[in-house]
Structures are given as C-alpha cells and as structure tokens.
Amino acid sequence: MTDLADLTLSEATSGLQGGEMTAVELLEAVHRRATMTEAQLHAYLNIDRPGAARAAVAADSALGKGAAVSKLTGIPVALKDNLVTRGLETTCSSKILAGYLPPYDATVVGRLREAGSVIVGKTNLDEFAMGSSTENSAYGTSRNPWNPERVPGGSSGGSAAAVAVGSALAALGSDTGGSIRQPASLCGIVGMKPTYGLVSRYGLIAFASSLDQIGPLTRTVTDSVTVLEALAGYDPADSTSHPGAVPDFRAGLERGVAGLRIGVVSELSGEGIDPQVQAAVARMVTSLEGEGAKVTEVSLPSFEYALSAYYLIAPAECSANLARFDGVRYGLRRDGDTVEEMMANTRAEGFGPEVTRRILLGTYALSAGYYDAFYGQAQRVRTLILNDFDSAYGQVDVLVSPTSPTTAFEVGARATDPLAMYMSDVCTIPSNLSGHPGISVPVGLDDAGLPIGFQVMAPALGEEVLFQVAAEVERIAGFSERPALANSRADI
Amino acid sequence: MPIDIDIAKVARLARLALSDEELDLYRAQCEVVLEHAALVQALPTEGVEPTSHPLRRTNAFREDVVTECLDTEEVLAQAPDRDGNYFRVPPILEEP
Amino acid sequence: MKFEPVIGIETHVELTTASKMFCGCPVEFGAPPNTNVCPVCLGLPGALPVVNHTAVEYAMKIGLGLQCEIAPHSVFSRKNYFYPDMPKNYQISQYDLPLCIDGYIDIETDEGSARVGITRVHMEEDTGKSTHLGAGGRIGAGSQTLLDFNRAGVPLMEIVSEPDLRSAVQARAYAEEVRGVVKRLGVSDVKLEEGSMRFDANISLRPEGASTFGTKVEVKNMNSLRSVQRALEYEIKRQAAVLEAGEEVVQETRHWNEEDGTTAAMRSKEEAFDYRYFPEPDLVPIAVDEAWRSEVASGLPELPAQARERYRAQGLEPTTAGLLSREVDLGRVFEDAVGAGADARTVANWLTGEVTAWLRKESLLLPDSHLDGAALAELEAMVGAGDLSATAAKDVLGGVLSGEGRPAEVAESRDLIQVSDSASLEPAVDAVLAANSDAFEKLKSGDHKVMGFLIGQVMRSTGGKADPAAVTRIINERAG
Structure with a gap:
C-alpha cells in the first residue's frame, strides 16, 4: 500500500475528492513522515500540529459536504519561514526574530487558507533567505534527503527537503537569486519562480525587494501549476503586483514541444558546470530536439556580469530592508545605555555572519561616493541583461540551462568561502535580475545518486510556454526515483 | 579595481556593534566580494538607463480610504519593552 | 565689514488626507498612542507601502500653487538613517526625481518685493513621536524615551526654496506666504503649534557684493512665524560676530530656543549626511500626463x-x-x-x-x-x-x-448709539461753552487750536456718544 505521504499533490487531490481518504489521514501520514525524518533533515523550524489538525478537519467537512472545494483543499503545504503567519512564530531563521508572532498573514498564506490547504508548518531557510545551502540558519542546518551529508540547497532548503521527503505535498519558497530553483534542483523536485509581480510579496519578509518572488516547490510540474494557480493574481497591497490577466498555466501541459524554438544559453554551459550536470542537460536538449523542438545556441554576453550585478543590488536592498530590525518594536533586544547602542548591540547579536556581511556590503555600495560606481552601474548592467533577454526571446521561445552548476555539495564545503557559495546561483540569477519566470525540473541522478535539475526560462508572463516545456522535460526524464530517506518506514 | 573599505564607518552606518576582530574579518571578506562585483565596471554602459525594477508599471495607487488598524495590545505584545500604550527604549542621544 | 545673509527655507507640511501616505490608517491628531497603526506604518516585517492617490493630488496642488512644473515622471527613494521613531529606519521620500520642480512665489515686505524660487516640492512620510522622559524632555539627557507611531506615515510634503532670501524679515514673509498658499489650497491645516507645518532654515553670511556662499548653518525648531524671524535675526548676528572675530562659521545644525532667544548647536549624528538614497523598490514610478495635470490645475482655488x-x-x-x-x-x-x-x-x-x-x-x-x-x-x-x-x-x-x-x-x-441731531446736542454744547468762556472767546477771536479742547469737553459730558462732526458744526455756529 502506498504511504499517503508519497502521493503527488494531484494524486492526493483525486483521493480526497474521490473520498478514498480524508485530509486528516493525509495529514497524519505527513506528520508520520516528518517524525521519521526530521531528526536527520531538520526541514522544519516549527510544525504547527494543532493549527494543521483544525484545518484538516475543516477541509474534511468541506469535502464531505460536497461544498465548493479547490484542488488544494485538504492538501498539506509547508511555508518557508520568511512568510508571515498570524499568531504563528515567524523567524526567517534569524535570532533577531526569535519568538516573533506576526499580527497578520501574508497574502499568499491567506490565499492558501482560502483554498482550504492545510499548513503543516514553517520550514528552515538561510537566515533572511541569504544563502544557497540552508547552512546560514540560526536554528541549525537542513540536510538533503538524498544524502544527509549534503546540503539541500538554499535558501528554501527546508521547503525543498520537506517536499522531497514527503513531510509536505507542496511548499512555498521565495526566490531572490535562485532560492527556489536551486534547492529544488539539489533535492530532485520541481521549483518554480514566477514572473516578478505575478505573486504578491505582501507578507514576504523582504530580502531584496526588486528580485524577491514567491513560488511553489512540488514533486511534479502539474502540481506546480496547481499551487501557482492559487497564488497568482493581483494584490492591491503590493504596488509591484501585476494588475493584468494571469497567464493560463495549464494550457500547454499536454502540448509537447514540437515546433517550439529552444535556446541553449552558451554562457551557462561548459566552464564552471559539473560535467555530469552538463551531460544530463545536453541529453535532455537532444531529446527535446527529438520531440520536434528547434534547438539553437544563444549567447547572452551580459550574463557574465549578472552575478556581480546581483551581489551589489541584493545587498544594497537588503541593507535597507533589514534596517527595521532594531530591537524597538519586536524581536530581539540587547541592552545599551542609549537607544543608539541598544540598536547596534541588538543587530550585531541578532544577525548571523552572512546577513551581517551582506548588510555591510550593501551599506558600502550605497554610501556616498560609491553609489554610481557600484549600485548605479549594477542597475545599468541590469538593463543590458534585460536587453540580452529581449533579443534572445526574439529568436527563441524559451531558454534552457542547468539550474545549478553542481549537484548537492557537502555540508560545510563552501561555508567559509562566500564567493564559491555565491557561484551556486550563477544560472538562476539572470532571471531574477530580469524578473522573468524560471523553473527547475529533475532530469536524473549523478554517479553519487544526487539529483540534477534542468532549468527552463521564459519571457515575462511566459508561464504558459514555460510549463509547456517543463512538462515535456518531466515526461522525457521520467524521473521517479525517491530519496532514500523517504523510504524509511516508521511502522516497522 | 582595488577595494579599500572603511569598515568601521560602514558598520556604524549600518548600526552594527562589531568587535575589531569581526571588523577585520568582514573587511577582508567584503573586499573579495566587491572586487568580483566590481567586474560590472568593465562593461561599457554609457547612455544605458538604469533598471531599478523589472516591471515597467507606473501609478499604482490606493484610494484615500481609512481601513482597520491593528489591535494596540496585539502590537505591543511583541514589544521588547513598553510603558502603557507606548514602546519604550533607552534614552536617545542624537537628534534625527 | 558688512555681511549679506543668504537664506533658504525647507517647509514641511502634513496633509489633511483621510488616511496615511502609504496605508489606510487614519490621519488624526491626538488619538491614544499606537492606535492608528498597521503593519505598513509600523514597519512590520513583510509589509509593503501603497501610495495614497489623494496625497499625490494634494502634492500636485501645492506644486501648482507655488508655480512649479509637475514632473511627468517621478519616483520615490529610500532615505536611510536609523532613528527609533522611524519604523523602517528609512524614510520613503523623493530624491533625484521629485514630483514638482522649479516654482516661485512673490513676497512683499517693507524692504520691497522679491521673487523667491522654489527648488522642489516632494512627497515623503512623517515619523512617529518621541517623548523623552526626565531632564525636562530634552534629547540626550533623559532616562528613557517613549514612542508613539500614530504620526508615522502621515503624508508629509517638503517644500524647498532656493537660497534667495536676504533677511530675516523676508524669511518670515516667505514662510507666511507659503503658509497662505497651502491654507488656501485646503490641503493642510497648517498649524505650526501642532507641528502640521514646520520650517527649517539654511543660513550663511557672505561679504556684501560677494557671489560665492559662506558656510551654512541649519536652524531647526522654529515653531511660529515670529520665531522664524527672531531665530534668523539672532543667527545673522551670531554669524556676523564669528566672522568679524576672524573665525570660521562651523557647518552644523542649530536648535532655536524660544525662551532665551538663542540658537544652540545640536548633537548631530556622526554620519548624518550619508543617507544612501536609492529608488524605493516597493513602489513604482508616478507618471503625470497633461490630462491629469490640467484636471488638478483646473480645481485649484x-x-x-x-x-x-x-x-x-x-x-x-x-x-x-x-x-x-x-x-x-x-x-x-x-x-x-x-x-x-x-x-x-x-x-x-x-x-x-x-x-x-x-x-x-x-x-x-x-x-x-x-x-x-x-x-x-x-x-x-x-x-x-x-x-x-x-x-x-x-x-x-x-x-x-x-x-x-x-x-x-x-x-x-451697550448704549453706544451716537447722538448727532442738533436739538439733542445743543444743550450740552451750550453748557460746555458757558463753562469754558475763556476758550470760547479765543475761538471767536480766530484761535482754532482750542476747538479740539472744546469738542473733547462735549464728548466727555455726553459720555462719548456725541457725534464729533455735529458738535463741531454747532460750536462753529455759536462762534458765528
């Protein structure tokens, strides 16, 4: 008998709506999976058993009555802990927010609740979403379900690990430089960053406002579509929210890729990419061509500068976004004789090293005399990257690349070398700078049994074609392996 | 481009009370990252408009309508220190 | 040596919109502390600002009222500095692309008329309020500070003048005129005592005839129109004394003290001038086309x-x-x-x-x-x-x-109706003339200086109710 925790979201939806199981049973299965795996994985910071139980009972009641339900009714979903949840501790994996109980729900949290989903709990992340390994959490490192010696990626590492192992059927993450796609890639699941503005950021604790976007982590492409359908849409509380029509995410899922023009980004292949990753991507490209896609190699020269621009823009915005954590109104306070000392002591104590480093970097990049050379120049480079994307999308419908240059690396391997860690995001960052959508789909395992992710990128609001290609990639790859940890059994 | 950061000044601007050892470490790390980041300066950008935003949207407004405020007690329950309905902090030394 | 003052004024105006600049909390003076607050104006993690449409129109009105151009494209920026009554530790303001630019007003004083340039009018948000406990409420000496964020996020306009003012009297006239414009526009209650209108001045001295500027000092805390004038008069004298003594004026911010009529240097932040402005990524630019501009302009009083x-x-x-x-x-x-x-x-x-x-x-x-x-x-x-x-x-x-x-x-x-009919007044006049025959004789001989005295006596005897014109006429008749 299948453990309910191993169902995909779509399978669970059918089961719930067909009366084959209840939301309470599904939640219990997910809780059992968490109980089995959390000691090793530490995907969650906080599992909200009472809240989830209430939501599951409510979902069962709605399902039983034949009331209007959604595909998410009764589905256990995990939230990255940088999404505020009313009355449920929200820390961003930072000491500075220890014990913080927000007085409101993020827009996406409200939408999930309205859709009837069951919020399992809050997942671990790199502090304030700054990192690519989830090692920068003040509350301990999350581990990769495929090999607990390895990182799950980051910053949405907890969300990715939870979905991969089955302690949630779907999760929300946030992606500022690849923080959904890269951990999805490292954990062998689907991670999707929507077009900037498609999903409201209201209630997402900001890292870099012009880059942050919330998106789903799921086991399948169809599940990604289902979650995104619930999240996407205009929110008047977010001025950067897209007021126009939401693309039809589902329309292309069965369409195949025949006749589509696919561009392979030359700057994101070859040097710096692990040969096994490179080979897996190349095989997939060949297969897509075999399915009728027209494949060309496309050069986007400004990509060489994307990482540099990102490491100016993101820290600059973060230095202002994180200024509000000052010990005055909420969170940690460390005493001082004056308010100035209190603030400086609180911040020094409350922020971990990576966050401190980025605040310093950003403060410097914005400070008098350096603005134009650093931040200003980075913003101009951003224009060039947008221009490169625009001209590429004049020739092709989607761009493809590896999601991450490597598979999951060992815990601690890059912890002392910020620059090496930053390189993890080299393939994903350009889409954040441009605001375009991107998705990572698992396409196989390397020799060490670690998953490899394939990235598809599309133009702004090009989610329909993005999911179209992603679905075909998923079908071709036929990736059905499960991490070892998911197969451990508590009932033995 | 060689980078030379007055890290103590930057830390003061960012309101971070760091020890001398921490400052040394962060300066070294920031300089490495900034030297890499300074690559952006190699790209000719004359006449290029900066993009501060991936969207090209303008005029996102709300109507001038009063909406519900938070419950004062719920807000102050999160305060590290309070005095009645006020947030309380140590004395302010500097003018704004 | 004679010095010429060079003065520019920054005026802050709180708007009387119903709700705050970036959230729906009410704009209300005197509410209990921390009641008019929400995630946005408290700077809670995750909250995002949304611009109040009416506040933008009010700002446009102020700009148009000060003969400014309305920028077709303007943006909000973050002004970064730490202060406990500023919830986000940055203020959403406008920097290089303000809403209104290049205006002027004309002022008239005893010194003549003058045109004062308006550099810009931009939108920002107000801070909360700090109460300093102990030490008479002064900054830097208290034991604790209490914070109320009701005012945080109230729409605040900053009107920046060119350094075109040349005297304290002109500065006051400028402040009065700006206040008058804003008041007529009906977009603020312009109450200086409640802080809904506040003036700061930048002032430097230079030798008369010089074309370069001297070192400027910023003067704050001028809470009335009168104190704008007094503070600047004081500061002009102070700077002149410094310069005459061969010393240099220190660039600093000085606080006007109303009671003792002096300015004093404020303890200022070490990094006060590095605000690290950058475009506010949580907001999108404001685009004003000609249709919108003229719609607002046509509604101006x-x-x-x-x-x-x-x-x-x-x-x-x-x-x-x-x-x-x-x-x-x-x-x-x-x-x-x-x-x-x-x-x-x-x-x-x-x-x-x-x-x-x-x-x-x-x-x-x-x-x-x-x-x-x-x-x-x-x-x-x-x-x-x-x-x-x-x-x-x-x-x-x-x-x-x-x-x-x-x-x-x-x-x-109050029994103040004036008596002017002759029949009622004649007895009183005759009585006065009789009692003051010497003076009456002088009048008759052509000495008109005594007329005033006689009228005064009649006014006195009638309790001020007599019409002086009528009294004069009767006396003249009697004198022939």
Whole structure:
C-alpha cells in the first residue's frame, strides 16, 4: 500500500475528492513522515500540529459536504519561514526574530487558507533567505534527503527537503537569486519562480525587494501549476503586483514541444558546470530536439556580469530592508545605555555572519561616493541583461540551462568561502535580475545518486510556454526515483 | 579595481556593534566580494538607463480610504519593552 | 565689514488626507498612542507601502500653487538613517526625481518685493513621536524615551526654496506666504503649534557684493512665524560676530530656543549626511500626463497672489491686502462684507486690526466667532450714517465677535448709539461753552487750536456718544 505521504499533490487531490481518504489521514501520514525524518533533515523550524489538525478537519467537512472545494483543499503545504503567519512564530531563521508572532498573514498564506490547504508548518531557510545551502540558519542546518551529508540547497532548503521527503505535498519558497530553483534542483523536485509581480510579496519578509518572488516547490510540474494557480493574481497591497490577466498555466501541459524554438544559453554551459550536470542537460536538449523542438545556441554576453550585478543590488536592498530590525518594536533586544547602542548591540547579536556581511556590503555600495560606481552601474548592467533577454526571446521561445552548476555539495564545503557559495546561483540569477519566470525540473541522478535539475526560462508572463516545456522535460526524464530517506518506514 | 573599505564607518552606518576582530574579518571578506562585483565596471554602459525594477508599471495607487488598524495590545505584545500604550527604549542621544 | 545673509527655507507640511501616505490608517491628531497603526506604518516585517492617490493630488496642488512644473515622471527613494521613531529606519521620500520642480512665489515686505524660487516640492512620510522622559524632555539627557507611531506615515510634503532670501524679515514673509498658499489650497491645516507645518532654515553670511556662499548653518525648531524671524535675526548676528572675530562659521545644525532667544548647536549624528538614497523598490514610478495635470490645475482655488491683486485694486494697502489674501477666513468675511456694500478699507482695517487682535487674545479662529460679512457691513453702515463713532464701532465689534448679537443690538445694549441731531446736542454744547468762556472767546477771536479742547469737553459730558462732526458744526455756529 502506498504511504499517503508519497502521493503527488494531484494524486492526493483525486483521493480526497474521490473520498478514498480524508485530509486528516493525509495529514497524519505527513506528520508520520516528518517524525521519521526530521531528526536527520531538520526541514522544519516549527510544525504547527494543532493549527494543521483544525484545518484538516475543516477541509474534511468541506469535502464531505460536497461544498465548493479547490484542488488544494485538504492538501498539506509547508511555508518557508520568511512568510508571515498570524499568531504563528515567524523567524526567517534569524535570532533577531526569535519568538516573533506576526499580527497578520501574508497574502499568499491567506490565499492558501482560502483554498482550504492545510499548513503543516514553517520550514528552515538561510537566515533572511541569504544563502544557497540552508547552512546560514540560526536554528541549525537542513540536510538533503538524498544524502544527509549534503546540503539541500538554499535558501528554501527546508521547503525543498520537506517536499522531497514527503513531510509536505507542496511548499512555498521565495526566490531572490535562485532560492527556489536551486534547492529544488539539489533535492530532485520541481521549483518554480514566477514572473516578478505575478505573486504578491505582501507578507514576504523582504530580502531584496526588486528580485524577491514567491513560488511553489512540488514533486511534479502539474502540481506546480496547481499551487501557482492559487497564488497568482493581483494584490492591491503590493504596488509591484501585476494588475493584468494571469497567464493560463495549464494550457500547454499536454502540448509537447514540437515546433517550439529552444535556446541553449552558451554562457551557462561548459566552464564552471559539473560535467555530469552538463551531460544530463545536453541529453535532455537532444531529446527535446527529438520531440520536434528547434534547438539553437544563444549567447547572452551580459550574463557574465549578472552575478556581480546581483551581489551589489541584493545587498544594497537588503541593507535597507533589514534596517527595521532594531530591537524597538519586536524581536530581539540587547541592552545599551542609549537607544543608539541598544540598536547596534541588538543587530550585531541578532544577525548571523552572512546577513551581517551582506548588510555591510550593501551599506558600502550605497554610501556616498560609491553609489554610481557600484549600485548605479549594477542597475545599468541590469538593463543590458534585460536587453540580452529581449533579443534572445526574439529568436527563441524559451531558454534552457542547468539550474545549478553542481549537484548537492557537502555540508560545510563552501561555508567559509562566500564567493564559491555565491557561484551556486550563477544560472538562476539572470532571471531574477530580469524578473522573468524560471523553473527547475529533475532530469536524473549523478554517479553519487544526487539529483540534477534542468532549468527552463521564459519571457515575462511566459508561464504558459514555460510549463509547456517543463512538462515535456518531466515526461522525457521520467524521473521517479525517491530519496532514500523517504523510504524509511516508521511502522516497522 | 582595488577595494579599500572603511569598515568601521560602514558598520556604524549600518548600526552594527562589531568587535575589531569581526571588523577585520568582514573587511577582508567584503573586499573579495566587491572586487568580483566590481567586474560590472568593465562593461561599457554609457547612455544605458538604469533598471531599478523589472516591471515597467507606473501609478499604482490606493484610494484615500481609512481601513482597520491593528489591535494596540496585539502590537505591543511583541514589544521588547513598553510603558502603557507606548514602546519604550533607552534614552536617545542624537537628534534625527 | 558688512555681511549679506543668504537664506533658504525647507517647509514641511502634513496633509489633511483621510488616511496615511502609504496605508489606510487614519490621519488624526491626538488619538491614544499606537492606535492608528498597521503593519505598513509600523514597519512590520513583510509589509509593503501603497501610495495614497489623494496625497499625490494634494502634492500636485501645492506644486501648482507655488508655480512649479509637475514632473511627468517621478519616483520615490529610500532615505536611510536609523532613528527609533522611524519604523523602517528609512524614510520613503523623493530624491533625484521629485514630483514638482522649479516654482516661485512673490513676497512683499517693507524692504520691497522679491521673487523667491522654489527648488522642489516632494512627497515623503512623517515619523512617529518621541517623548523623552526626565531632564525636562530634552534629547540626550533623559532616562528613557517613549514612542508613539500614530504620526508615522502621515503624508508629509517638503517644500524647498532656493537660497534667495536676504533677511530675516523676508524669511518670515516667505514662510507666511507659503503658509497662505497651502491654507488656501485646503490641503493642510497648517498649524505650526501642532507641528502640521514646520520650517527649517539654511543660513550663511557672505561679504556684501560677494557671489560665492559662506558656510551654512541649519536652524531647526522654529515653531511660529515670529520665531522664524527672531531665530534668523539672532543667527545673522551670531554669524556676523564669528566672522568679524576672524573665525570660521562651523557647518552644523542649530536648535532655536524660544525662551532665551538663542540658537544652540545640536548633537548631530556622526554620519548624518550619508543617507544612501536609492529608488524605493516597493513602489513604482508616478507618471503625470497633461490630462491629469490640467484636471488638478483646473480645481485649484484662487491663490493668495491673485487675491492680493484684487484687494489692491479695491484700494487696500499692500500689507493689508497681503494679510487678507493669506488668511483665507479673513479674506472670505472681507469679501462678503464688501459684497454687502461695505467700504473695503474700513472693513479690511477692522479685520486686520481689532478682529485679528481679538482672535489672538481669545485663541480662536474666525469661524469660531460670531462675526460674518453681513455683520461687518451693518456695522460699517452705522458708522457711515453717523450712528456710531469710530471708537464705539470697535467696541461693538468686540460684542459681535463674542456673540452678544447683531451690531445694532450690541450698540443698543451697550448704549453706544451716537447722538448727532442738533436739538439733542445743543444743550450740552451750550453748557460746555458757558463753562469754558475763556476758550470760547479765543475761538471767536480766530484761535482754532482750542476747538479740539472744546469738542473733547462735549464728548466727555455726553459720555462719548456725541457725534464729533455735529458738535463741531454747532460750536462753529455759536462762534458765528
């Protein structure tokens, strides 16, 4: 008998709506999976058993009555802990927010609740979403379900690990430089960053406002579509929210890729990419061509500068976004004789090293005399990257690349070398700078049994074609392996 | 481009009370990252408009309508220190 | 050496929108602490600002009222500095692309008229309020600080003048004029004492005839129009003394102390001037097309300068016309009275004299009193008809202001109706002439200097109710 925790979201939806199981049973299965795996994985910071139980009972009641339900009714979903949840501790994996109980729900949290989903709990992340390994959490490192010696990626590492192992059927993450796609890639699941503005950021604790976007982590492409359908849409509380029509995410899922023009980004292949990753991507490209896609190699020269621009823009915005954590109104306070000392002591104590480093970097990049050379120049480079994307999308419908240059690396391997860690995001960052959508789909395992992710990128609001290609990639790859940890059994 | 950061000044601007050892470490790390980041300066950008935003949207407004405020007690329950309905902090030394 | 002051003024104006700049919390003075707050104006993690459309239109009105251009494209920026009453530790403001640029106003003082350039008008958000416990509420000496964020996020406009002002008197006139413009636009209650309008000045001195600027000092905490003038007069003297002693003026911020009439250096932040502005990524740019601009422009009321022109054409003195044009309540009553047939100059003098003095004494605003244009017209008609003396009219005015009734009723009840018919006055005149025969003889012999004395005696004996013109006529008749 299948453990309910191993169902995909779509399978669970059918089961719930067909009366084959209840939301309470599904939640219990997910809780059992968490109980089995959390000691090793530490995907969650906080599992909200009472809240989830209430939501599951409510979902069962709605399902039983034949009331209007959604595909998410009764589905256990995990939230990255940088999404505020009313009355449920929200820390961003930072000491500075220890014990913080927000007085409101993020827009996406409200939408999930309205859709009837069951919020399992809050997942671990790199502090304030700054990192690519989830090692920068003040509350301990999350581990990769495929090999607990390895990182799950980051910053949405907890969300990715939870979905991969089955302690949630779907999760929300946030992606500022690849923080959904890269951990999805490292954990062998689907991670999707929507077009900037498609999903409201209201209630997402900001890292870099012009880059942050919330998106789903799921086991399948169809599940990604289902979650995104619930999240996407205009929110008047977010001025950067897209007021126009939401693309039809589902329309292309069965369409195949025949006749589509696919561009392979030359700057994101070859040097710096692990040969096994490179080979897996190349095989997939060949297969897509075999399915009728027209494949060309496309050069986007400004990509060489994307990482540099990102490491100016993101820290600059973060230095202002994180200024509000000052010990005055909420969170940690460390005493001082004056308010100035209190603030400086609180911040020094409350922020971990990576966050401190980025605040310093950003403060410097914005400070008098350096603005134009650093931040200003980075913003101009951003224009060039947008221009490169625009001209590429004049020739092709989607761009493809590896999601991450490597598979999951060992815990601690890059912890002392910020620059090496930053390189993890080299393939994903350009889409954040441009605001375009991107998705990572698992396409196989390397020799060490670690998953490899394939990235598809599309133009702004090009989610329909993005999911179209992603679905075909998923079908071709036929990736059905499960991490070892998911197969451990508590009932033995 | 060689980078030379007055890290103590930057830390003061960012309101971070760091020890001398921490400052040394962060300066070294920031300089490495900034030297890499300074690559952006190699790209000719004359006449290029900066993009501060991936969207090209303008005029996102709300109507001038009063909406519900938070419950004062719920807000102050999160305060590290309070005095009645006020947030309380140590004395302010500097003018704004 | 003679020095020329160079002064520029920054004016902050809180708007009277219903809700705050970036959230739906009410704009309200005097609510219990931390009740008008929400995730946005408290700077809670995850909250995002959304611009108040009405606040933008009010800002455009101010810009248009100050003859500015409205920028077709403007953006908000973050101004970064730490301060405990500023929830996000950055202020959403405008920096390199403000909403309004390049305006001016004309001012008139005893020193002549002058045109003062307006560099810009931009939108930002107000901070919360700090209360310093102990040490008399002063910064830097207290034991603790209490914070109330009700004011945080209230729409705040900053009006920046060019350094075109050359004296403290001009600075005050500028402040008065800006206040008058904003008041007429109806977008702020411009209460200096409640802080809804605040002035800061930048002032430097330079040798007369020089074209470069000296070192400037910023003066803050000027809480009235009068203190703008006093503070700058003080600062001009102080800087002149420093320069004459061969020393250099220190660039700093100084605090005006109303009680002892001096400025003192403030303890300022070490990094005060590195605000690290960058475009606010949580907001999108504001685009104003010609249609929107002209829609707002067409809704503008008459501005003080235009009203002043009309009043001047009605024969008013420049200062009187200026005051009535800036104080829109006075102006409205003035126009009503003139419309009801009253003499413009008489009514204007009452309004700028007795009425203003009475309102100040009672700490009231004109709409709080019982005076209207019809009452003023009635009063003026009584004076014209000789029923009231000029002195008695002022008395009646006080009664009307405090609600004793219409002018005729007040004059009646206060027994101030003037006696001007000869039959009633002749006995009193004759009695005075009889009692002062020496003076009467002098008058008859052509010494007209005693006339005033004799009239005075009649006024005295009639309790001030005699019409001096009628008395003069009767005395002249008696003197032959």
